[in-house]
Amino acid sequence: MPDKRPPSTAAGSIGRTLLKTLVTVAVSVLLITLLREGLSLLPALDRVTGLHGGAAVLQVLAADGNASQQQMIAAGLMILCFLLAIVLVRCGERLLDRSR
Template identity: 75%
Template structure:
């Protein structure tokens, strides 16, 4: 049963929005950094496993040297990281709301 809580004040709502925005931006930057590090590990994974999956992924991302395709792929990956960050922040917000 939901509790009867007073609605948040406008200043509390503003601070919560600012906090969520900062968390989303920070988490997006972290996810992009992790993606870059993960991609740099693909050749090592290929050497360890004897497979060529990592090389195939890097070849697709290289887009045969086509700069505009590379930019589109990079932008798509950034948008994907941003969307994942939004989902994670909303999930975290719901977890925190349940605790209180």
């Protein structure tokens, strides 16, 4: 089925899709970075609060030293960050479309 939109609209659609893709990747990288930094702050948080919640989280993520489980956990966290980035970009797109 041929595209019946004018060429300028089709080009705008491709440009918008490219922009959304780049923003989604950038937000994913930002979320992964924030997650990594947040995890590095857990021991300090435990020292301040006197609790051991951060150590428990890190112990679960360490997967008892099993490299394949650690890789699966890391991949799952990256996928989670990417899915969250998609949701954030879509919400941002809707907000921008409403304001126009």
